Ligand SMILES: Cc1cc2nc3c(=O)[nH]c(=O)nc-3n(C[C@H](O)[C@H](O)[C@H](O)COP(=O)(O)OP(=O)(O)OC[C@H]3O[C@@H](n4cnc5c(N)ncnc54)[C@H](O)[C@@H]3O)c2cc1C
């Protein structure tokens with residue numbers, strides 16, 4: 001059985017939508033935590049740690065004064081809180097996961113992109129044969145594309161006149177790439193950053209991290225909210241009792257992006 005079917009059958013639950021994947025719930029939410037959108041990923045990580053669902057989480061920390069980031073292991077509230085926000089780059093979370101597994105850790109959460117969720121599911125399929133008690137919780141982030149750091153820096157400088165290394169926050173919303181520096185927002189069209197996109201992204205058709213335990217993004221939500229797709233019992237447990245304000249997701253907008261990403265793959 002291939003890892004997609006195996007994951008869907010063994011680990012996920014709910015109805016299967018051709019574009020959105022297997023899911024039992026879809027909603028938009030805002031937590032009490034500061035985050036990229038509604039701070040839901042941060043809230044889920046804190047919830048998992050508190051409920052003892054995992055004892056370490058692989059997150060991403062930005063490097064000081066650079067638009068670069070590295071994967072790190074968070075085992076405390078403070079480490080999770082300082083990792084909030086999005087860096088629109090592919091960061092090597094998988095080698096950090098291997099390191100943790102090699103060190104003997106068995107219950108690990110990973111926040112990662114759809115391509116990385118797939119890689120972890122493949123790894124899990126193999127791991128299960130040898131190490132039955134490894135439990136990996138996957139929080140998938142929606143992703144249309146990631147950027148090559150040095151190319152992104154050059155393109156953002158050319159299109160907006162600012163140095164992305166100085167950004168306090170970057171955001172992608174409705175086709176616009178925003179860079180916040182000292183309270184001012186500079187922007188350009190995401191389509192104008194085409195030359196900075198990671199080559200492999202053009203062959204990737206999974207927008208909504210369809211094999212994760214729970215997927216989170218901004219598409220389909222009002223500004224300041226995260227879109228949440230619950231896909232497994234573990235995802236449900238993370239959400240249980242979580243203090244978030246919920247609103248309805250604009251499902252059509254979300255499905256349009258899922259379809260667009262699939263269609264782009266077929267063309268290339
Ligand atoms: C490359 C990339 C492209 C994206 N594209 C889209 C998109 O097209 N549409 C959309 O709706 N959403 C996209 N997202 C997701 C979105 O930007 C937010 O991450 C998501 O909405 C969660 O917001 P939050 O406030 O709940 O998260 P927060 O509470 O702020 O937590 C974010 C978590 O993500 C981790 N993280 C940050 N950057 C990375 C990274 N590069 N790799 C792995 N983990 C990371 C942080 O360590 C933190 O734990 C993208 C994310 C990335 C990394």
Ligand code: SF4
Pocket residue numbers: 090113114115116143144145146198200201202204205206
């Ligand atoms: S577009 Fe696909 S391959 Fe590129 S970073 Fe996102 S999930 Fe990975």
